[in-house]
Amino acid sequence: MGELRLMKGNEVIAEAAIRCGCDAYFGYPITPQSEIMETLMAHRPWEESGMVVLQAESEIASIHMVYGAAGSGKRVMTSSSSPGISLMAEGISYMAGAELPCVIVNVQRGGPGLGTIQPSQADYNQATKGGGHGDYSLIVLAPASVQEMHDFVILGFELAFKYLTPVMILADGVIGQLMEKVELIDQRPRWTNEQVAEISGNWATIGKSASRKKHIITSLELDSSIMEQNNIRLQEKYSLIRSQEVRYEAISCDDAEYIIVAFGSSARICQKTVQIARKKGVKVGLIRPITLFPFPEKIIAEYAAKVKGFLSVEFNAGQMVNDIRLAVNGKTKVEYFGRMGGIVPTPDEVETALEQKLLRG
Amino acid sequence: MSEVADRIKEIIKPENLVYAKSPVLNDDIMHYCPGCSHGVVHRLIAEVIEEMGIQEQTIGISPVGCAVFAYNYIDIDWQEAAHGRAPAVATGIKRVMPDKYVFTYQGDGDLAAIGTAETFHAVNRGENIVMIFINNAIYGMTGGQMAPTTLVGQVTATTPNGRDVDLNGYPLRITELLAQLPGAAFVTRQSVQNPAAVRKTKKAIRKAFEIQAMKKGTAFVEVVSTCSSGWKLSPVESNKWMEENMFPQYPLGDLKDSSRADADLYRIKG
Ligand SMILES: Cc1ncc(C[n+]2csc(CCOP(=O)(O)OP(=O)(O)O)c2C)c(N)n1
Ligand code: SF4
Ligand SMILES: [Mg+2]
Numbered sequence: 001m002g003e004l005r006l007m008k009g010n011e012v013i014a015e016a017a018i019r020c021g022c023d024a025y026f027g028y029p030i031t032p033q034s035e036i037m038e039t040l041m042a043h044r045p046w047e048e049s050g051m052v053v054l055q056a057e058s059e060i061a062s063i064h065m066v067y068g069a070a071g072s073g074k075r076v077m078t079s080s081s082s083p084g085i086s087l088m089a090e091g092i093s094y095m096a097g098a099e100l101p102c103v104i105v106n107v108q109r110g111g112p113g114l115g116t117i118q119p120s121q122a123d124y125n126q127a128t129k130g131g132g133h134g135d136y137s138l139i140v141l142a143p144a145s146v147q148e149m150h151d152f153v154i155l156g157f158e159l160a161f162k163y164l165t166p167v168m169i170l171a172d173g174v175i176g177q178l179m180e181k182v183e184l185i186d187q188r189p190r191w192t193n194e195q196v197a198e199i200s201g202n203w204a205t206i207g208k209s210a211s212r213k214k215h216i217i218t219s220l221e222l223d224s225s226i227m228e229q230n231n232i233r234l235q236e237k238y239s240l241i242r243s244q245e246v247r248y249e250a251i252s253c254d255d256a257e258y259i260i261v262a263f264g265s266s267a268r269i270c271q272k273t274v275q276i277a278r279k280k281g282v283k284v285g286l287i288r289p290i291t292l293f294p295f296p297e298k299i300i301a302e303y304a305a306k307v308k309g310f311l312s313v314e315f316n317a318g319q320m321v322n323d324i325r326l327a328v329n330g331k332t333k334v335e336y337f338g339r340m341g342g343i344v345p346t347p348d349e350v351e352t353a354l355e356q357k358l359l360r361g
Numbered sequence: 362m363s364e365v366a367d368r369i370k371e372i373i374k375p376e377n378l379v380y381a382k383s384p385v386l387n388d389d390i391m392h393y394c395p396g397c398s399h400g401v402v403h404r405l406i407a408e409v410i411e412e413m414g415i416q417e418q419t420i421g422i423s424p425v426g427c428a429v430f431a432y433n434y435i436d437i438d439w440q441e442a443a444h445g446r447a448p449a450v451a452t453g454i455k456r457v458m459p460d461k462y463v464f465t466y467q468g469d470g471d472l473a474a475i476g477t478a479e480t481f482h483a484v485n486r487g488e489n490i491v492m493i494f495i496n497n498a499i500y501g502m503t504g505g506q507m508a509p510t511t512l513v514g515q516v517t518a519t520t521p522n523g524r525d526v527d528l529n530g531y532p533l534r535i536t537e538l539l540a541q542l543p544g545a546a547f548v549t550r551q552s553v554q555n556p557a558a559v560r561k562t563k564k565a566i567r568k569a570f571e572i573q574a575m576k577k578g579t580a581f582v583e584v585v586s587t588c589s590s591g592w593k594l595s596p597v598e599s600n601k602w603m604e605e606n607m608f609p610q611y612p613l614g615d616l617k618d619s620s621r622a623d624a625d626l627y628r629i630k631g
Pocket of ligand 3: 468495497
């Protein structure tokens with residue numbers, strides 16, 4: 001059993017980064033996630049392990065620092081909240097194109113624009129459909145607890161290096177600020193230069209030895225026939241991710257007549273809704289996508305043949321509901337309920353919506 | 362064409378060569394226009410890397426601009442940065458590999474327009490990197506539009522009647538501004554229009570890399586350059602135009618030669 005502690009979601013991101021042997025963090029302050037960098041700075045990990053922590057001049061600079069350090073074969077991360085992630089879109093697209101691994105945390109707040117500092121899930125489309133320009137996808141992990149904030153930093157780096165792609169942890173202000181018990185991994189060492197060479201030595205720019213050709217990290221290719229091949233290779237990678245990396249949780253779905261689909265802190269609320277509804281005799285289940293890309297479309301399609309309807313519950317105007325509709329493909333009813341602008345619905349509110357939209361609808 | 366090719370073949374015969382090409386510069390034919398300064402500066406960087414014996418420890422960051430393909434010519438590891446972001450990319454590399462040599466190579470649009478923030482803050486942090494700045498007063502790659510360094514009255518694709526201060530503001534002497542920053546160790550402005558100037562620029566680039574080895578702060582080398590295609594002048598005319606028009610606005614010489622400032626000068630008292 002690892003060390004147990006009561007911690008805030010944001011703080012645990014920092015703690016997990018240090019403990020898993022992350023090499024560098026670059027970021028820019030923004031509510032509601034500034035504690036991530038503040039916690040890192042307070043720990044001074046550069047004294048212990050040599051981990052770099054640097055406050056950049058903007059989110060644009062942060063993500064391009066991540067690009068440079070990731071290109072050096074290191075485990076690098078950044079974090080921000082919605083407006084900052086928009087600024088990072090350029091660098092994220094370049095990293096996807098250049099096939100560089102990294103972990104990006106988005107503790108979402110309400111938009112559009114400067115919006116609000118209250119929690120939101122309105123960046124679902126931005127995160128799962130790429131967010132920047134070009135045909136690319138990120139692996140998107142949606143934590144629903146402080147424990148998962150911890151676990152997904154470690155999982156994020158594993159997936160980022162397995163597929164050489166940026167991974168996003170799509171959290172929200174609730175999970176970022178929530179305090180919960182968490183089991184921490186034991187401190188792991190950072191990779192040595194020898195390990196970096198072994199793991200990433202065939203692509204990283206760590207200095208060209210006389211025995212090999214130079215390495216070039218780039219997303220540029222002016223020859224369209226080669227660029228198409230590069231795109232095909234990327235798409236094959238995303239197909240592999242779709243087939244290998246789907247993660248979800250199904251709660252009380254076995255006998256369910258209705259299924260709520262919700263991720264992150266919305267799923268926490270809906271877990272309570274399931275209990276309330278079941279007390280009233282309504283057989284409701286909950287599917288919680290853990291990976292938003294790849295989306296758990298297979299399990300949703302399977303239940304589509306069995307249940308009377310799905311309700312997508314999101315802190316936005318209805319974004320994930322479209323992915324559910326694609327998976328359900330007309331086989332049963334799919335409705336949406338959500339609140340926007342930083343408002344978080346109560347379990348009873350969701351239960352009422354379930355009755356109105358599915359039971360009576 | 363074949364006559365020209367024959368003449369070039371004649372010129373490059375071993376017995377006609379006065380010095381050998383650095384092995385750090387590979388054999389690919391450069392895509393630069395005749396008379397372009399980029400190729401000369403590439404050669405100087407390659408020679409410095411060779412002479413310092415740092416080929417295995419050097420990582421270059423190419424810009425978005427005509428020099429985007431610098432990585433095709435100098436035989437070291439490279440990262441290609443988004444437009445203007447090279448100083449941030451260099452920061453990322455240098456911070457995780459502090460003992461490597463890291464340099465950016467950027468044009469005026471890249472370094473002094475879209476990437477101004479990244480440029481200023483990298484220098485202000487005193488990142489131990491070398492920055493090579495090719496100031497040709499124009500956007501070469503995209504077909505000759507106005508750059509931040511375009512001179513007043515200079516005709517470009519987006520200033521067809523010449524740069525107008527009321528509309529476009531003033532030529533940006535970013536190098537003078539960077540020399541004010543306490544993180545800068547060495548800031549110089551050079552050119553490569555004749556052998557004497559080329560020798561001076563090479564010395565400046567060598568010095569910049571040596572400063573990086575000493576971790577004294579950012580070493581910044583501007584090269585006032587020609588863009589014969591963008592300026593719509595022959596290579597010879599370009600050099601003349603540069604000497605007459607660019608040098609008065611961008612005077613050559615060292616702007617700073619010390620090392621990153623002492624932090625105590627800036628420290629709070631209490
Ligand atoms: C975000 C972005 N905006 C615009 C461009 C188009 N673009 C490519 S190069 C360039 C200007 C290059 O000029 P400079 O940096 O002076 O380099 P030069 O070609 O003159 O060496 C521009 C605007 C781009 N590639 N990316
Ligand atoms: S367009 Fe200008 S900068 Fe670009 S290669 Fe030609 S001369 Fe050089
Ligand atoms: Mg230019």
